[in-house]
Structures are given as C-alpha cells and as structure tokens.
Amino acid sequence: MAFNSRKGFAYKSSRNPNARKPREQRQRGNKHGQYINPAKFVKVAQPVTVEEYTPEYNFLDFEVDQRIHANLARKGFVNPTPIQDKTIPLGLAGKDVVGIASTGTGKTAAFAIPILHKIMTTKDAKALIVAPTRELAMQIEDECRFMGKGGGFVGALLIGGSAYGPQLKDLRAKPRLVIGTPGRIKDHIEQGTLRLNDFNIIVLDEVDRMLDMGFVNDVKTLLSECAPERQSFYFSATMDRRVSDIIDSFSPDAQTVSVKMSDTSDNVHQDVIPYTDKHNKIEALHNLLIEPVVAKSIIFESTQRNVERLEKELQGRGFEVTAIHGGKTQGQRKRALDEFKANKVQIMIATDVAARGIDVADITHVVNYGLPQTYEDYTHRIGRAGRAGKIGYALTFVEQ
Template sequence: MNDKRSYKASSSSRSTKNNSARKGNNKSSRFKKPYKKGFGSASASKAPRSGSFKRYGKKIDPQMYVYTAKPSEKQAVLDTNARYSEYNFSTRLLENIEKKGFKFPTWIQSRVIPNVMVDNDILGIASTGSGKTAAFLLPLIDKATKNRDNRVLIVAPTRELASQIKNELNAFTLRLGLSSVLVIGKASMHLQASLLKKDPEFVICTPGRLLDLSNQKAIDLSQFNNIVLDEVDQMLDMGFAPDVKDIISRLPKSRQSLFFSATLSKAARALAESLLNEPVQIEIEKQEPGRNVHQNIVKYTDPQNKEDVLVDMLKSADFRKVLIFTKTKIGADILARRLQDHGVKVGVLHGDKTQQKRSRVLELYRENKIKNLIATDVASRGIDVKDITHVINYDEPATYTDYIHRIGRTGRIGNVGYAITFVK
C-alpha cells in the first residue's frame, strides 16, 4: 500500500493512555501531514476507563457501568462550507439527495466524494453516524450513471448493515435507471443468482454468501472495477478475514478500492495493504466512547424483581426508544414473551430469525411503530438507528468492549443518551 495523502479530524479522549497510543501510532504511520479538525474538548470527572476483559472471564466491576455524561459542543459533523452541487452530480441525483433531507455534506463526505470521483483509493477511518455510507455511495452512483460499464461491489459484515446500505442506495438511485442486488444469507440463493444474471451495476453483500455464489459461477468478481469494504474491523472481529482475502484475490488488479473501518488494528492495516494502491487516508477519530451517555446500574434481588423493574421502565414516557440487550437468543425470546404478557410491545432481533423477519422488525423500529427492541450482541452489529434514547443491558455484557459497543447505540452526534445495566 503506497502513500498518497491524509486527512484527519480529531477529538478529545477520556483516556490519556489511549491518547498517547494514538500519537505514537500517528508518528509511525506512513500517512503524513494529516488534515486536523477539532471537535472541541472536555475533561471527565472519573478515572480513565480503558481495555476489556477476556470473554466470559473476569467479571466487570459494576462501577464501570456508572458515568455522568459530559457532552461537549455538538460535533462538527456537517461541513457547511461545502455543497453537494459542487460535485457535478446529475440533476436527478441532486434531487434524490434533497429528498433525503441532506442540506450540507458531512465532514467525511466532503473529503471522500471528490477523491472517489477522481478514482483515488480511500482508507477511511470513521464510525457509524459520520455519514460515510453516503460518502462512498454518492460518487459511485454518479460514476455508474455516466459510465454504464462501471460495476460496484460493496461488502459488509452483517445482513443488517448490507440491507441498510441497499436501502440507502435505493433512495439515492430513484429514476436513475441503475439496478442493484442484495446478496446475503438467510435469503433465497436461487433468486439472488437469477437477479445477478441481469448484470446489475451494484451488488451489496456479506462475505460468505458472495463466495458461495462466486464458487457456483453465479457471479464473476473479476468484472467489478469498484470495491467497497465497509466496517472492516467488524468483519475481522467476526472471523471473516479469510473470506475477505479470498474475495480480494478474485478481483481485477485494475480497480478502485474503498476501505472503511472504525479502527485500524494491525490486522486491518495488513488487509488494507493487500487491497489499496496509493490510498488517500481520511480519518475522523472516534469520540471518547460513551461520553455523551449517562450510565448507571439497577440492582435487582431476583428474576421477578428484575422483570418488574424493566416493565416499569418501558411503560414510562421517558423511555421513548429503547434497545434491550440479552446474552442469548433463547433469553431474548423468553424476555419478549414475558414483556408482551405485561402489555409491552417489543420486537426481537437475533440470528435464528429469518432475514425477512429481521428486516421487518428493524423497519418497524426505525419507523417508531415499535419503540422497544430486544437484541443479542452479534445481531445488533451494524444497526444504525439514530434516535435511540436508552440502551438497557438486561443481561450484563461478556466484556467491557461489548459494553462500549452496546451503549454506543445511543448518545450519537452530540445528543445525550442513557444506558442502564442490571446487576445483582
């Protein structure tokens, strides 16, 4: 992976140790002269909390679940000095952007879009909520409308995230005459193979199902001249590294590659080096985890007491949109039935549900037709719902890292959220 240039936006961190590590990594990085943009700063009232425990190992100290939110000024997510009209998008694409309610590009969009349009490879370090999906979709859509030979492959770690990307793509491509296929598990492989025969401009997929169809000769990966790997850190966490490397090996050497990850571990960097050619690095450092989230614990005496307290919470008007975490799929189903017995309407999201049911419950949740969703850790990955007010850990997480992932579903983009963890 050869150097090109680097853009970077930085924010404060609760952990001095983590800050030092970042600075050290920046010094050793081959990407020089980062563009820096401050999000403001604030100090924390508690000691730094960093690291995680081994899965199912040492029990997490309940005090780690207690924190008073210290939100800084709203993050400078939007780049008000930029306009979508300056990118020479087609009139219809600009109309679709306006229909989505987008007025200004986000900071990452204003850096990624022009670089994609001049065929640069991208190494993007940004988390959910930064606007990165539109950052890669919009220029790739524009390129596809102007050159019908363009073929775009977008790889995501989970079915939910792939489905969300497909929905975004559908909204942006209204009346543009572009076709797309969603290639994910728990859906008909025969139907997907049939749709792929129509040679769509966009294929959005998860790694396993894509390789299954490639091995069956239902899709020729050498025909794709644009590749996007999204949420790479999640792919690696879920054990998809061999699959992703296999996919990369089947792509043409002459291609544009876009690589997005919330963090850049050694494994992620190694994968980037195998994929990218002279990339532009564009980085928005993650805001200190949980800083915008009021975190507290609720002590319970027995399972019935625990259930009663949860029911009281969910019936309160303050709990407007709630994501509830359980340890197991069976536990999620049991809790859902118990809550429904109490007259509480809930949806359930876990790996044993069909893709149709998973997509439907997420749609209902986004549209506020159900305000409570029960999920397991794995099933919740990739969920991008902006207005979650509360995260409730009905079952404690296995690791502190899992805890941070859970509470990161609320308190986004400068808003304040709430996280409650039940402890005995």
C-alpha cells in the same frame, strides 16, 4: 408504551456497584466471556459539545449525475457531513480511500454517491459493497436505492438467511451493483454464480467488525477476486494492526480520511440496576420501561433464546416490543427494524450480532439485560444512545 401507572424504577443516582460484588460465576450471559468489573458500567455523562463543521462543499458542488442531485434534494440533503465532504471528491477522482468513521456519520453516502455516479455515467463500472451483517447490508441497499433512483441499472442483494432463488435470478440479470455479506458472497463465488473479475470498485464497510467476526480470509478472497485495476474504499471505526495490514497489502496508496470522534460514552449516563433473582430482575425492567423518560430503548440479551423469552414476557405485560436475532428470517428482521425506525414500536430486543450496524438516531436508552461478552461489546452497545450531542442512558443489570 406502558399500560399502568406503577411507580417507575429510580435510576437517576448512581449506585455503588461494589457494595455487594456480583459473583462472577453467576453473571448469566457472560459465562463464556471476560469478567468485567461492574464499576465500568457506572459513569456520569458529560455533555459533549458538537463542534460546528463548515463543509468545503455543498452537494450541488459535486459533479455527479443530475438524477443523484434530484434524489438528494428530495431528501433535503444540502450540506455534506464531514466524512462525505472529505470522501466524495476523492471517490469521484478515482482514489482509493480509507475512511475512519463510525456508524451514524453518513459514511454510506460518502462512498455510495461516487459509486452510483460512475455506474450511471459509464458502461464498465461495476461495484461490490461488502458489510458484516445482513441489517447493515440492507440499510446500504435502501440508501443506494433512493440515491440511485432512475439510474436504470440492476443491483443484487446477497445476504445469508434469505433464499438463493431470488438471488440467482438477480445475478442472471448481470447486476452492476452487488451488496452483501462476506459469507453469502463467497458462497456464490464458490458455486460459480458470481464472478468478480470485472468488478472494478469494492467497498469494505465496517471492516474492523468483519475481522472481529472472523471474516479475515473471506475479506482477502473478495479483494483478490475483484479486478486488479480497481478502486477500493475501506471504512472502519478503528484502525488496528489487522485492518492496516489488509489495506497495506491491497491498497498501499490509499488516502486516509478521518473524522474526529469523541468517546461515544462521554455523553451517555451509565449506571447499574442490581437484582437478586429472575422475578426481581423482570420487575425492575418493567418499572424502568414505564418511565416516561424512556422514550425509545434497545434491550440487549445474550442469546437468541433469551431474546425470544424476554420478547414474550414483555408482550404479556402489555408492552409493544419487537426483536431481532440471527435465527429470524431476513423478512422478519427487516420488518422489526422498519417498525423500530418508524417509531411504530419503541422497544427493540436484540443480540449483539443482530444489532451490529443498526443506525437509529433517536434511541434514548440502551439496556444491558444480558451482560456483554467483552467490554468492547459494551462500548459498541452503549454507543447507540447519546447521538448528536444529546445525553443518552445505558443501564446494565448486575446480579447481587
């Protein structure tokens, strides 16, 4: 990853972020957001013990189509995760389910297995899966494709940033599984190219993030458009009033499944990297990235333009880098994510919106090169490091 042996940037010991308090008006990338005290970016990691979970079932216990069992076996699935263990039986029984679980808990399989079983074994089952971002929708499609391999049904992926032509072709084939983002799905409904009145299963994945992104009316529209007699799945990392109001309105009898989640920051070592000017800042980042311990990192920037500038700068310095932001095409974003997941590239630069829903298990470092807009955005960013009880690192650049 690195191309020379220059001395790495020392970040092992925490600095005093209040020694020279950054000037709020000069904190680039945060000028339209809330002021965040830099002291919040410093925290010593406390190793989190991953509690041993004894599942009530293994995958063979679930009475699902044998093609699904075969596909799961090829991937080495034996014991379900807690959210899968608790959700799949309810899903197979036709219950409405509210799942409180974050990215990385296996929630996609928790709702996909019951849905795929019903589509593969009954003629009238049709499902709509809604995700807040293109990346998450594509990941869900990938997982459904491998779990439903050989199922003989047609699916459609409806996401923004991709051409309408192929989507219209897929819709004309009368898909029984539609996966997409709220805006593009609503576009097809308004154009008369998609009707949901006979879709009797709906999934709202990361519904809290959808509401954060302003999709509250779209979510209500999609729920209203689906068949009155339907099964509903709602998955959310948090359960605030907005989320609970929607669930209470559309699925008052839903059963809640909650997976105990520790504070994502507990096992993430958080620190700041002070800088005085642009040259000093990029040099500090360079020296950080050549450290051997920085095995796989995601670098956050505040805007699409800043992502592109930083990508070119690091490539010019000899780093292999990939980047995603809302201005890139679906194909470009998918290639970038696939390369990062496959470890062909160890550095990804991203904006907050483009990175939402990305589930990559082995990220060691999160680097906030551009400041987050809110502290909530900060916690979402750093939650990508320190997965599965491992210590992760979150480093935030702060102007002095």
